[in-house]
Amino acid sequence: MTDAAHRTDREIAELALACLDLTDLGESTTLEANLALAERAARHGTAAVCVWPRFVRPVAEVLAQSPVRVATVVNFPSGDEPVGEVVAMTEQAIADGADEIDVVLPYRALLAGDREAAAAVLDAVRDAADDNDVKVIIESGELVDADVIRDAAELAVAHGAQFVKTSTGKTPVSATPEAAAAILGVLASLGDAVEPVGFKASGGIRTVADARTYIELAEDTMGEGWVSPTTFRFGASGLLDDILRVLEIEDTDESAPSTSAY
Numbered sequence: 421m422t423d424a425a426h427r428t429d430r431e432i433a434e435l436a437l438a439c440l441d442l443t444d445l446g447e448s449t450t451l452e453a454n455l456a457l458a459e460r461a462a463r464h465g466t467a468a469v470c471v472w473p474r475f476v477r478p479v480a481e482v483l484a485q486s487p488v489r490v491a492t493v494v495n496f497p498s499g500d501e502p503v504g505e506v507v508a509m510t511e512q513a514i515a516d517g518a519d520e521i522d523v524v525l526p527y528r529a530l531l532a533g534d535r536e537a538a539a540a541v542l543d544a545v546r547d548a549a550d551d552n553d554v555k556v557i558i559e560s561g562e563l564v565d566a567d568v569i570r571d572a573a574e575l576a577v578a579h580g581a582q583f584v585k586t587s588t589g590k591t592p593v594s595a596t597p598e599a600a601a602a603i604l605g606v607l608a609s610l611g612d613a614v615e616p617v618g619f620k621a622s623g624g625i626r627t628v629a630d631a632r633t634y635i636e637l638a639e640d641t642m643g644e645g646w647v648s649p650t651t652f653r654f655g656a657s658g659l660l661d662d663i664l665r666v667l668e669i670e671d672t673d674e675s676a677p678s679t680s681a682y
């Protein structure tokens with residue numbers, strides 16, 4: 421049993437907040453919603469925000485004086501975009517101020533046996549991202565089988581992932597404890613000889629009770645103290661509401677929803 425099992429809900433909520441990539445990847449999200457998201461992240465001290473590429477520049481401007489990092493998504497959510505477009509989008513995102521690139525592994529290509537094509541996209545994004553962190557979304561809900569999930573995680577690590585991330589949140593099955601256990605097993609097997617590779621649980625994580633499940637799993641597998649923003653993230657659009665409820669923090673954001681598009 422780890423420290424996490426002894427933590428109060430309040431302590432879990434504080435840890436989840438520090439590790440949160442506050443996400444808005446809604447299909448009809450607006451510039452105003454993204455600016456409000458950035459202000460909310462800065463106000464409460466999340467690890468990062470995760471937004472569509474077209475909002476990176478304005479969001480990065482809002483967060484310029486803040487430690488909150490800016491993450492964006494490429495090859496998202498299909499995992500099937502042409503490599504040239506994925507590279508161009510990555511380069512533009514970095515130029516616009518992104519600190520972290522969340523790329524979808526070409527998981528359909530992997531499932532079809534085309535490992536080289538999947539690896540080529542990861543190599544190209546790793547290269548285009550320069551020194552910025554790359555998180556590889558393996559879309560574990562579509563891979564289903566634990567052996568296939570482990571294989572995808574190993575491919576991601578072998579091709580430069582700083583984090584292995586479960587899900588886009590756009591498929592019927594998102595993060596599950598079983599998928600998390602399979603990925604964490606791969607990360608644990610890397611040992612101390614290499615730079616640590618982090619884990620990001622994403623998709624469908626809404627409550628502090630959900631967060632506790634993944635934090636305890638990560639500490640059981642990786643050891644006490646491993647859950648920190650450098651190696652552990654939650655990608656979630658709704659989790660912050662429950663974190664603030666547990667922490668009894670009133671959210672002062674009064675931004676009105678807007679219909680304008682960026």
Ligand SMILES: O=C[C@H](O)COP(=O)(O)O
Nearest residue numbers: 588589623624655656657
């Ligand atoms: O990368 C993160 C996911 O897109 C967020 O999914 P969610 O809206 O279910 O929290």
